Amino acid sequence: MTYRGQPSSLAAALAIARRDLLEFVRDRRTLVITLLLPMATYPILALATALGLRTATQEIDARTAPAPIHVGLSGPEAARFAALVERTLETTPRSERAGWPADVALADVSQADAESLLDRGAIDLWIVAQPGLLAALRSQRTVPIPVRVSARQPANITLREQFLAFMRTLGRDVTRDRVTSAGLPTTLLEPLDVVFEGDPAAGPPPLKHNVISTLAGGMLVLLTVLTLTGAFYPAIDAIAGEKERGTIETLLIAPCRISDIVFGKFLGVLAITLATLVANVVSIAATAAVAVRYLPQGVVAALPEGALVQATIATIVAFCGMAAVAAATCLAVTTASKSGKEAQNTLTPVILLVSAVAGSALLPGVRTGPLFAAIPFAGQVVVARSALGTGAEEPSGGLALTLAVAVSLLSSLTVTWLLLQLTTLTLTDEDVLFRGPDVAGTPLHRPARRRRPNAVQALLPLVAGFAGLWYTQGLVPDDLRWAIPVQQMLAVLAPLALVGWWQRVDLRETFSWRWPSGDALRSASVMLGAILLGGGLFLLGAAALLAWQGGTTSAEARQLSARLVALIQGQPRWLAWSLIALVPAVCEELLFRGWVLAGFVGDARTRPRLWTAIVMQAAAFALFHLLPERMPQTFVLGLVLGTLVVLTGSLLPAVACHLAHNSMPLAILAIAGDVPGLAAAIETAGSSPAMLPSSVIVTAAAAVAIGSGLVAMGVRAWRQPLEHAQ
């Protein structure tokens, strides 16, 4: 009887997930933290909120509710002034009493007692009706009415405002008297009578306080953080824990691919993360249902039932995507760790960083759009917030919401895939797997010499580059002639030189800085093909961008293209070409197709790994260009450039291709002069809804086809990619 079989990838992954889950469920202490923490958090939060809100609203209500005002009157004309007040109180209809006090109670007070009555609070205000007051009111003058308030009682703004509202109505009555006595009609005072026609449905009354929407946003961020906490412990246990227990080897020698093992680990962590998410949602729902009873009236606006169901589904779908990203993030971060403790030390700052990202979704001005929805950890909060209508906007629904959820989910899956690839690359790295015992500050030790960087090292120059760009923003001059070289230096060359020196890799191996292998004819064919590809891809990309966006681009993109066009037109050709084409082509190829690609490929140059590496460096390349409009185009360009390097074993064809791509705007201007529309189409397209002529598109497609053919002809080792580089 034979016991040897080979499970399918999925079966292997499921077997690992099942084993991990069994192990995790046995770990009672972590299970309690993961699942019961949310069950306790929300009730505590809700109780505190309900109590706080109740006190707050009571205070606000007490301050703003209409109360009777006691007015003390003295002086010879007190009785006649009182009659005026009484008349206004009696004749003003309810609809015109906005802002009034509940009542104005008048009392005759002697001048001697008034001060003490005010101080004791027996009267709120004191008015002395001087002789001639009534006569003055009948004249055409403005009559001062001095109102005394207590110097000892605290200033009561609401009381003053309400008394003023009443006195304005009294003033209107006095004006009517003046108009009538002048023999004029009172309609003189009301030239307009605005009537709303039709029968508008009464909208919901405006919320008294906006506290609850802030709270719901905070709740979503808390949900993000707690979901991440759900992934925290199982992820640490999944790989770093296995290393600590000495069981990781037993998995690595199982008859399946390493990616299947990582996927199985991911499924196990995801299951716990989803369970945490469910525990959180159940706790939120149960708590909300109970807490509503404790909340003061007027702080919660009920969503229509249909909208609530839709919003709940959108939130859950988006957050399931986030659970996947959370599980993959925690796995990717902890894979290089050798022990649970080391993994915790690495993961904790990441959790804090992610909380900051999620929190940024609460900022005013963050709106639902494909752009925000795609950001991991923040996008889901944005989607949920707009679905629930807790942001500045009305609840969004229908197509816009579906699109946002779809984008968020797609982004989550992509990020998850990339992170799992990174995990696989890190897990199989021999130096990481069999490195010595955990030394505090291991990352600060200069690593051993190696041929190419590993997957983690691949990302270091990018991180250093972004940091360099961010912290030196103030130093970058506005003038593009200087800005381009300075930025390339800060973002690419300096980090690359620093990281390359520190990591002690074989520079020639890493950067593939050699002529394409094969005879001169084949090399020439590859180089020519690469140039045609670059030029063709630029035109196709510009055409696609114009067709897709119809000329509506973001302010940043418009600004950039305007500056570039100005640079091209205002500088000598050689300088413009160096700045737009030569410098970026060389620098970016060194970074992305040199360092990053080599890092992701690593030493095991299997075919799937090569393709994964190409996709990952292209994604990094696209993200590096920051402007979302440029990302699809730069991603495709990154794929082509990466493939060129892998197929030819040389960086030079990629440099040529990139150079041709970036030279196109200049070439177009040189050939066609400043054709209207063309100049605007240069570099991410301008603001006019131009369309490239179809002849240009056909030529570009032909250039891409011929270029691909030339490259294929020139690559001798088409069937054994990079064998010569072994």
Next chain:
Amino acid sequence: MPPEPVIDVAGLVKHYHASDGTVVRAVNGVSLTVDAGEMVGLLGANGAGKTTTLRMLATLLRPTSGTARIAGCDIRTDPVGVRRRLGYVSATTGVADRLSAREIFTSFGRLHGLPDETLPERVAELLEQLDLTGCADRPAGRLSSGQRQRVSLGRALVHDPPALVLDEPTNALDVIGARDLLDLLARLRAEGHAILLSTHRLHEIENRCDRFVIIHGGGVVATGTRESLVADWIRGRDGELEEAFFAAIRKDAAISEPLP
């Protein structure tokens, strides 16, 4: 034509860079074979390259050059095929504390693609064979070192591999535990498994292995049966394997490169 050896190592080399930038030649051209039903002892001092060699056989490390075949599968080109035909246990291999022996065997049986119908039967058979039936459902964390090492071995045996590679399996065991384990290995050899076993505790395996391979400084310095090694290295005198071992590595120390 004689049958192909189950474990066939041909010129394995593993170099890596130390953190000071020097090249460490951990394994420098090791060749050896193990036939079915044979137990071969891989002897060497600490740092001789035993573990690195065995890790390459287990596809945990990629050789710098050279290769090896396990039951016909090449470790460079068909690592998954190798893993299907190999059982590997090292001194540092642990067992999952929170799972029982039965659960560990079952999960690895699934990973090896054993069908669900026959899996419980195979697991029961293995528990019986390893004398673990009495504690089959106890969490492995509460087992003795000897029992844990047998669980570890059982995990490597669940798919009944033709080749077994064991890296210092008796390290953590006391005298009795070590003897039990070696008795078990003898039974497995009798069943036709090819076993490659590394150790630096010579007296334990002196009378148990069919042949020995002595490596030092990353290369093979002597190979043969106990009798032939003794005869070759301590000529004319009757002696122990240990003396032959010392003689072999001393002679080698004079001509080979210094240890890293």
